[in-house]
Amino acid sequence: MKRRVRLTIDRRVARTALAALAMLHLLVLACGALVAMRPREPEEATPIAAPLVAATTAVPPSALPLPLPPLASQTRTAPFMRAAFDAQPPAATFSAALARPLFVARRTSTRTARFAPLIDAAAREHDLPPLLVTAIARVESDFDPYEVSNKGARGLLQVMPETGARFGVHPSLLFDPERNLAAGTAYLAWLMDRYRGNLDLALAAYNAGEGAVDNYRGIPPYRETQNYVRKVRAELRNLEWRASAE
Template identity: 40%
Template sequence: MQHLPDFYQLHRTFTLRYRTRFRYPEGADNVARVYLLTMLGISLKTVPSLFSTGLLTLLLAAPTWCPADTIFLQNGRKIEGRILARANSQLRVDVFSGGVINLQESEVLRIEERAPKKTLLDQVSGLVESTQYEKALQLLEEGLEKNPKDEDIKKTRDVVLDKLVAKAAKDAKKMAEAGKFDDIANAAGPLLKRLPESSARSESVDWFTRLYLEKATQDVDHVRYAEAAKTLAQASEIGIKDARMHLLLGTMHEQQGRLSMAGAEYQMALLMDPEMHEAKTSLAHVKRESERLGGQERMPDIDKTKEMLALGSEIEKKVEETRPVKKPAEAALAVTQPLLINQTEFQKIAKYIPNNCNQYDEIIARASQKYNVEKAWIKAIIMQESSFDPHDKSHVGAKGLMQLMDSTAKELGVTDIYDPEQNIMGGTHYFHDMLNEFKQDPILALAGYNAGPGAVIFYKGVPPYKETQGYVRRVPMYYQYFKFLEQAGK
């Protein structure tokens, strides 16, 4: 036992000078040193030290060796070990010769980091185990920026995304029960868009699709059309595409008497799912109903329509040339600027204006003042809707000067839909609501007046219906005409 102090001295020498600095295979040279020193120890000491020295050799040569971080302190000392963590201006260091210690960053002069860092995937694994999916995803995205072709990082990112969406689905259920569908779209939307094509993605999208369709169906059943359209728009925004969404939009239009628009939505549903029975049945019903009511909805004659659309294109071109705009909202407002039509264009429009167009000017003036809507817009809508015929009725049931549906008239407090004053007041009120709904954009407000706000919300612009596309070009032309007269004092 008299030789044990030498053994401990040898152990201390290797621990401080080698074990803390090397790791296989980088420490191969050191292994040779270990064996040389061991053999030297054996040659100098007696046989009892053979077992102790051999055991020391195995311990020192074990592949658990690792290089050390060297921390130089302000007082001139240095510490060798592994930095475990940095937080709150402190370092937590595993000093190989003295256990774990805490250092203030203010005590440190500089650091030479040589200890192996955890790999990116090791860090991510730890975060996933603690359900910190957002932070794990952020690390993976940063890793892909540096190594965009790393397949392991890509696969791990997809796995983390799946887990994150699964968590979002669980949270979404609680949000749905609380009616917070805006929060669901904000939380889940970006994730669904980033998910790659996979069975997991399909399951996640299917779950969110069912959620949104159930909400939209409830809204339609309770005649909350704008809410239903908003729900469907949110679904579309987060990347959900489903034929049932167009089926619901078609149902909304059909229930409001817009048969041609309902038919267009049913056709879009069939394009996405040719075997959808409900869409086939609904489309056939709309066609039969349209034929029973006399075919097409009341529209201006074909020659007038062609001429007005051509004239609309000319004036739209003028808007672009004379009033350059950068934002869509500015582009929509540009068409409202007066005196964009010349004498020839004025005469073309004048051919279609009835002689009684000024008969309701006093009512229009009162409605304009009450609802803060320009008189020229009110007259333009009346011209397009009824050509100033107070007894006009469309085959779908829209009535009066501004063609109000019975349900809309009731909501607006109109008791006699054919009374010019009530009809103009109700129609102006409705257009005022559309302007507010679409942030004073007159083009979107007109689209909402014609196709309903729900369709505009869903398509995030003028819906792709031929009738509505024509409507939002003809009415501004009439607006220009009446504004021209107003400026001229006629």
């Protein structure tokens, strides 16, 4: 009888111990889950190196083209423009596409066919070389009469609305190729007179405004403007090469 009672007690103790172990195991699991759910402290961010400022905002003075002294004659005729251009050789660096005369000549010939008579008439109206106006149209809009720049310039020669109004063309008419060419060539001729035939300065002012050219007393240190002058000159050279080969 005593042995049965002892066995019964031992079994109860064993069950109690097992139950306690099970509860302890569950408690450990619960604590682990709570630890995993606790929000971690934010890791210290690795400092990011400040980006290097490219030399697009400031061009060293040595890299700027020097404007030529004013030419003696102020008569704006085609021979005079030719002499002014020859006196200022184009920059040596320009895009690879513009350096391929045959490729550019073929593409330009196709795209300018419909505008050639208008360009010729507008250029001659203001005593400008038609090839110069063609080169500007090529660089400005790629001969798209509906082109609009992010600054609001419109049409073939990318004339700003205020510039168009200044030369007698309403902004709403700048998408008309004939009116656009009339305003753009009038402005270019005015710039050529202002800078006494200096083609580089006239082109720089056409791109950046005469105020910028006057402030810097030369081509402004803007990469866009300097590239613009190079591109127009290169395109003009290619057009002249094509004209001489015909």
